[in-house]
Amino acid sequence: MLTDLTIHELGARFRQNDATPTEAAREYLDRIAALDPKVKAYLTVTAEAALARAAEADARFKTGAPLGPLDGVPLGLKDVLCTRGVRTTAGSKILEGFVPPYDATVVARLARAGAVILGKLNMDEFAMGSSTENSGYFATRNPWDLSRVPGGSSGGSAAAVAADLAAATLGTDTGGSIRQPAAFCGTVGLKPTYGRVSRYGLIAFASSLDQIGPFAKDVEDAALMLQAIAGHDPMDSTSAAVPVPDYAAGLGQGVEGLKVGIPAEYFIEGLDPEVETAVRAAIEILKGLGAKTESVSLPHTEYGLAAYYVIGPAEASSNLARYDGVKYGLRVPGARDLIDMYSRTRGAGFGAEVKRRVMLGTYALSAGYYDAYYGKAQKVRTLVQRDFQKAFERVDVIVAPTTPSAAFRTGEKEDPLSMYLNDVFTIPVNLAGLPGVSVPAGFTKGGLPVGLQVIGKAFDEAAVLRTAKAYEGATEWHKKKPELGA
């Protein structure tokens, strides 16, 4: 089955004329039709467009002129990325029926690389959530246990890769929204350095934290995906003009002599013992591969969550102000006047979690409270950044658990705070703007995947990927597939 294959395996088959992009696209579309009713990863499937793009790729392979490693590869996109002519909802009812007249920069870059887009993937509304239960449309299920959540907010993107409903996908990570679902679904999930990938066309949640990154079946695929989307974009002033190395080329260098930091603050009470056991075992494997481990301290970790839940909502309250019923998306009819139109539209269009965060953020920015909340949170953010800077004076990468526990049951976490605590190990990395990857690091006794997080210096995705690749090479976790029937 072509759907079992990684991007690099599939590409090899295309080049050897063992398979065509159209065959791959058809297999994926058939599998989506058969299995997605169970997993519910896709919000929109663009079968016709996918087959048209696949046919173009067929022709390129036939003439011996493929565009590169992603040519003809079937991919999925989190529905927060704008796609020209294809409905883009950000998982929200307020954008139901919104069809962007433009592609996000990453979407355009994937198109230029010849990728075939299968469709748009479910997510927590406006990327606010850790379970994809906050989608305005439906909840996505974890392919390893359909009664559990896939994580979030990029739950659709993670579940699609885990269930072989796409060769790879793009998600976004504001506080862990790539790494946490990757851990829950047993896939590789990479959050690049803030500024590494253009945010143009990414529907903003928290502008200073959002970053786009790939979900993939293995580390090499993640590297290929990052290669295609990374680099400065004149349309995004926060994208960095830092040269992009050849990620795939550096992957095989191993970890011999690499200095790996273990942060004490990430092995705390509340960390599931099964997760801790898996992560400690992973550290031993890295040691066995020649890495030098040492403990590092990130003393402000415990304040990260609080700072994040001020900065994130503050920016969100501003970014989401534009959804007012005037220009696009939902407008609830029957309004008496302008304010009534705003209230009705936003009242009906936004879900509870989005409203909660808009209110939190509006409060944090209001006159008289700004310094106490937003100002203070920014100071904490600086302290968290300094923690990492200090640690990275001594080590090359830091490894830690991605999440405190494996995937929880749908409906289990009704209290927003207990949901927020799920991101405690991923949020500091966003506050510091650093790259981080989650790689499969084993399973709980109940058969749920556990993720190992590797965090790197700013713009040093290469070290993160190289470490993850070395670990992956010494383990078989990534090869295991969930039982979904079909």
Place this chain on the structure above:
Amino acid sequence: MSGEYEVVIGLEVHAQLLTRTKMFCGCPTAFGAPPNTQTCPVCQGMPGSLPVINRRAVEFGIKTALAIGCTVNADNRFARKHYYYPDMPKNYQISQYEEPLAVHGHLDVEVGGAARRIGIERLHLEEDVGKLIHEGNLETAQSSQVDFNRAGLPLMEIVSKPDMRATEEAGAYLRALRAIVVYLGVCDGNMEEGSLRCDANISLRKRGAAELGTKVEIKNMNSFRNVQHALEHEIKRQARALDAGERIVQETRLWDPDKGHTVSMRSKEFAHDYRYFPEPDLPPLDVEARWVEAVRATLPELPAARRARFMEIHALNAYDADLLTGSRVLADYFEAAVAQCGKPKAAANWIINELLRELPGDDERAVAACPVPPGNLASLITLIEDGTISGKIAKDVFEKMYRSGEDARSIVSREGLTQVADVSALGSVVDQVLTEHAKVVQDYKAGKKAALGFLVGQVMKLTAGKASPGVVNSLLVEKLSKL
């Protein structure tokens, strides 16, 4: 009465910058295009769109800052200013708040012969909003449409200190500021079309009082005259209220030019909480000293300096120099004409008395569209100076030049308007007049010198005004002495 009060005025001026593209996207800025044809995802506030700073707008801001003596901040940031209104695509405006482009400048103005220095608090950049088009008026409209062509146009806001003490000072400050932005070529200065907008903060206090009174903000004054009228009206309103022992309410009032009064728009209690915070989509803007110096090197001669030069080099009086330097294109016109005819006083008179009477205004557009180029005005002046045509004829020639766009020489030669200064050509006419008016000649001979004027008039009549009066005069005197 109002004599007991001192007036305190501060002005906030918004100038639309003459860049080709908008403040944060590549859309064109041209005025008058069909609704929503000059828009893109960025200026329509579409999801996922991001702003990119227009460097030219920053350059225009720096240029203006230098011209009004401001310090340009090396680190400056954009900030989001939040309020909900349908003309604002994102429901926040990208502006500058705590770290504006430039601060602490001043503008020297002259009011009633006395020099006044008006302090300038800050200069910052921001984006304009769109335009609402209501079906009928706002209260009764069943629907309203939004045109985002204007949304995202670059604006520069210049905030003065509360240093003005009379409406005349506010007028002089506004005129001086307008002249500067027009001179710099950063704004067309057109108040009626809204490319230059002015809001005023105004308060009254007892003369000698140290503390400022409660201020009222006046908006919607879209001409120099409106600013003057609105301020005068507001001073009277506040004085009456204070006289009656009432408290002034801190509020925003709108000037209604048709009714000639201000109406309350919102009081302080309902003032917006703008929830400013640094724009996370734009990194801090680093304005290097090198950039500032490069812009400084491009600064043209400013109105005040040019006015002084015109008075010194061209010996113009203060009034003429003021008028001619009020607009850069007009001053350029004057200098171009002087360069060709070498007669500054005559050129000034012709421009002020004749040209400005015909032109619809003294702005760039009006002067650029002037059918009489400065070279043509210069040759007209030369024709007068060398005696080819009379001053009286010249006025007719000028009118024809203005109507047809033709140059002076071809009009004069085609219509035969040259003064007849040829003694031999005039001799026979003079002889004829002397013969026909023998009685007058006798009177003259008898000592009635005023009779000469009559005789000159008769010669002019017979030559249809083309004779040179000077030549006729001396010819007559000569011939009469021989009789």
